[in-house]
Amino acid sequence: MAKHIEVKNLTKIYTNVDKEFKAVDDISLSINKNDIYGIMGLSGAGKSTFIRMLNRLEEPSSGEIYVNGENIVELPKKRLLEYRRKTGMIFQHFNLLSSRDVKGNVAFALELAGWPKNKIEPRVDELLELVGLEDKRNVYPSQLSGGQKQRVAIARALANYPEILLSDEATSALDPRTTVSILELLKNIQKKLGLTIVLITHQMEVIRKVCNRTAILSDGKLIEEGSTKEIFLNPKNELTREFVSHIAPETENKKEKMKITGKQMLKLNFQGEQAEKPYISDMVKKYGLDVNILGGTIDELADDKVGHLLVEILGSDTDRNSAINWLKENKIEVEEV
Numbered sequence: 001m002a003k004h005i006e007v008k009n010l011t012k013i014y015t016n017v018d019k020e021f022k023a024v025d026d027i028s029l030s031i032n033k034n035d036i037y038g039i040m041g042l043s044g045a046g047k048s049t050f051i052r053m054l055n056r057l058e059e060p061s062s063g064e065i066y067v068n069g070e071n072i073v074e075l076p077k078k079r080l081l082e083y084r085r086k087t088g089m090i091f092q093h094f095n096l097l098s099s100r101d102v103k104g105n106v107a108f109a110l111e112l113a114g115w116p117k118n119k120i121e122p123r124v125d126e127l128l129e130l131v132g133l134e135d136k137r138n139v140y141p142s143q144l145s146g147g148q149k150q151r152v153a154i155a156r157a158l159a160n161y162p163e164i165l166l167s168d169e170a171t172s173a174l175d176p177r178t179t180v181s182i183l184e185l186l187k188n189i190q191k192k193l194g195l196t197i198v199l200i201t202h203q204m205e206v207i208r209k210v211c212n213r214t215a216i217l218s219d220g221k222l223i224e225e226g227s228t229k230e231i232f233l234n235p236k237n238e239l240t241r242e243f244v245s246h247i248a249p250e251t252e253n254k255k256e257k258m259k260i261t262g263k264q265m266l267k268l269n270f271q272g273e274q275a276e277k278p279y280i281s282d283m284v285k286k287y288g289l290d291v292n293i294l295g296g297t298i299d300e301l302a303d304d305k306v307g308h309l310l311v312e313i314l315g316s317d318t319d320r321n322s323a324i325n326w327l328k329e330n331k332i333e334v335e336e337v
């Protein structure tokens with residue numbers, strides 16, 4: 001995969017009164033071309049500061065950001081403007097101009113970029129079709145729903161054929177159903193236009209639905225990074241585990257009880273097609289065991305699925321061990337919890 005954005009030791013220090021505060025603390029990561037790269041963290045983790053440094057709406061205190069191999073931290077003003085034009089951005093509160101109608105809002109980005117007048121209208125029509133708003137071209141933002149406003153903002157962000165789209169909590173102000181439709185739109189335009197999308201969110205659902213790679217931030221630091229599949233399948237950090245919690249509260253109680261009674265609970269991690277195959281019933285038949293199923297989930301990811309099952313396997317130690325080995329031979333991860 002070709003690297004599109006490479007961030008090296010990026011740090012942002014704010015000075016409040018005379019105290020220094022690291023909002024982003026020495027983050028290094030790589031984003032490939034055509035990724036939908038999710039950055040997740042709690043409020044105050046540094047997500048906004050991080051993404052705003054990617055187009056230098058925020059100036060880094062130190063570190064480098066290579067985009068197609070060029071360090072954009074060092075870009076002179078004119079080149080920075082050009083780069084920003086090729087890096088669209090959408091926001092939680094849409095940032096539309098209330099005095100302009102839908103077509104005027106989209107045209108604004110083209111006017112700023114110096115497009116000739118006769119080329120603006122056909123491009124606006126093309127963009128409105130792309131986001132499904134052809135019939136709203138003469139409507140003002142105050143007459144639009146949140147989802148429609150975000151579609152206008154997306155059309156505007158795509159106006160100058162960007163290679164990168166930055167999304168700053170674009171679905172946070174939307175209801176769940178509208179969130180899904182905007183995420184679907186992002187997924188479609190990514191494919192259609194070959195974009196690289198970087199999005200920040202505090203919702204793991206957003207990551208699950210659209211992102212192929214994910215970074216988790218906490219207190220300005222990168223605490224985990226990898227394919228979304230790996231993060232859902234095998235979260236390493238405590239906080240990531242919490243975000244991807246596969247274990248319902250009642251199962252947590254059972255887990256505590258089992259600890260007290262000395263019983264062993266296993267977590268089985270399935271991926272892709274495995275998540276739908278009847279491994280447990282096959283294992284029961286093969287080894288003559290009993291299995292107590294304590295909980296389970298299947299997470300549908302953007303382009304894959306992962307499943308988790310919490311079980312207690314009842315039988316002799318030898319049969320149990322053989323069954324566990326058989327699961328492992330079938331490439332199912334088995335974890336003692």
Ligand SMILES: Nc1ncnc2c1ncn2[C@@H]1O[C@H](COP(=O)(O)OP(=O)(O)OP(=O)(O)O)[C@@H](O)[C@H]1O
Nearest residue numbers: 014016023041042043044045046047048049050202
């Ligand atoms: N201009 C600023 N001056 C001082 N501190 C700031 C400034 N901007 C952000 N911060 C601080 O930096 C930290 C990270 O903020 P940031 O907005 O990047 O976090 P976030 O993860 O996007 O949070 P949220 O989801 O709440 O927006 C916070 O503690 C915030 O108070």
